Amino acid sequence: MQRLENRVAVVTGAGSGIGLASVRRLAAEGARVVAVDIDEAAGGAAAKEVDGLFVRADVAVEDDVRALYEEVHDRYGSVDVAFHNAGISPPEDDSILETGLEAWRRVQEVNLTSVYLCCKHVLPYMRRQGRGSIINTASFVARMGAATSQISYTASKGGVLALTRELGVQFAREGIRVNALSPGPVNTPLLRELFAKDPERAARRLVHIPVGRFAEPEEIAAAVAFLASDDSSFMTASEFLVDGGLSSAYVTPS
Numbered sequence: 198m199q200r201l202e203n204r205v206a207v208v209t210g211a212g213s214g215i216g217l218a219s220v221r222r223l224a225a226e227g228a229r230v231v232a233v234d235i236d237e238a239a240g241g242a243a244a245k246e247v248d249g250l251f252v253r254a255d256v257a258v259e260d261d262v263r264a265l266y267e268e269v270h271d272r273y274g275s276v277d278v279a280f281h282n283a284g285i286s287p288p289e290d291d292s293i294l295e296t297g298l299e300a301w302r303r304v305q306e307v308n309l310t311s312v313y314l315c316c317k318h319v320l321p322y323m324r325r326q327g328r329g330s331i332i333n334t335a336s337f338v339a340r341m342g343a344a345t346s347q348i349s350y351t352a353s354k355g356g357v358l359a360l361t362r363e364l365g366v367q368f369a370r371e372g373i374r375v376n377a378l379s380p381g382p383v384n385t386p387l388l389r390e391l392f393a394k395d396p397e398r399a400a401r402r403l404v405h406i407p408v409g410r411f412a413e414p415e416e417i418a419a420a421v422a423f424l425a426s427d428d429s430s431f432m433t434a435s436e437f438l439v440d441g442g443l444s445s446a447y448v449t450p451s
């Protein structure tokens with residue numbers, strides 16, 4: 198499919214995981230891809246793979262984000278797709294009883310303030326064009342409580358959902374769509390490590406996923422391509438769950 202021919206697509210957190218798979222998928226669908234990451238080596242490699250542009254930016258820093266969208270606009274003359282995907286989930290973010298203010302704030306900055314900044318600085322370009330698709334990464338944890346908490350992460354993703362809903366409504370009549378993407382657990386290096394170390398503990402997690410496995414990053418990237426393309430032209434201000442049925446499941450002991 199070539200649904201994104203002549204479109205310019207920005208992907209933050211492009212160097213790894215879901216971001217990297219999305220860079221590949223969006224390019225495969227014909228987009229000119231701008232790979233953004235704080236990690237120059239990983240982000241640069243992602244851009245090189247698809248013959249795209251790499252921009253180093255810390256998405257939690259306003260000057261970086263402003264400069265990013267200026268550069269993309271100067272270079273290509275349009276910004277059609279903005280996938281705001283960069284996020285962190287550090288071990289210091291734990292139960293509310295353990296998590297200090299510094300860890301709380303860092304996660305809010307990278308996961309939520311970054312989405313505010315990226316939307317704020319891409320919207321003026323999209324408004325001028327009268328079109329655009331913004332996709333903000335939330336998570337299934339934004340709608341479910343977990344006893345093994347990462348309190349700031351969960352709250353940050355809830356914030357992404359609420360912010361996305363409001364922007365989607367505000368800019369709908371200007372041809373700009375804003376949707377949240379909520380992945381379930383994805384097969385990343387972190388989860389693979391867990392499987393290798395303690396297969397029984399890892400297998401127990403799968404009990405809660407109706408599909409019986411974690412998502413592959415490519416399956417999340419396929420959803421990104423759909424939300425980026427005109428195939429989702431009547432979707433805005435919504436949450437797109439790609440979670441293998443996890444958030445609908447009530448697990449009973451067998």
Ligand SMILES: NC(=O)c1ccc[n+]([C@@H]2O[C@H](COP(=O)([O-])OP(=O)(O)OC[C@H]3O[C@@H](n4cnc5c(N)ncnc54)[C@H](O)[C@@H]3O)[C@@H](O)[C@H]2O)c1
Nearest residue numbers: 210212213214215234235236255256282283284336382383
């Ligand atoms: N992996 C999962 O199971 C899962 C599930 C639900 C939601 N998510 C969300 O999906 C997104 C991507 O997750 P992933 O597992 O692919 O992550 P990842 O750790 O594999 O990749 C994240 C990328 O973001 C970059 N990054 C981190 N901080 C940055 C900053 N301040 N500025 C610019 N770039 C920065 C990193 O360098 C890295 O390349 C995150 O928002 C995450 O919360 C992941």
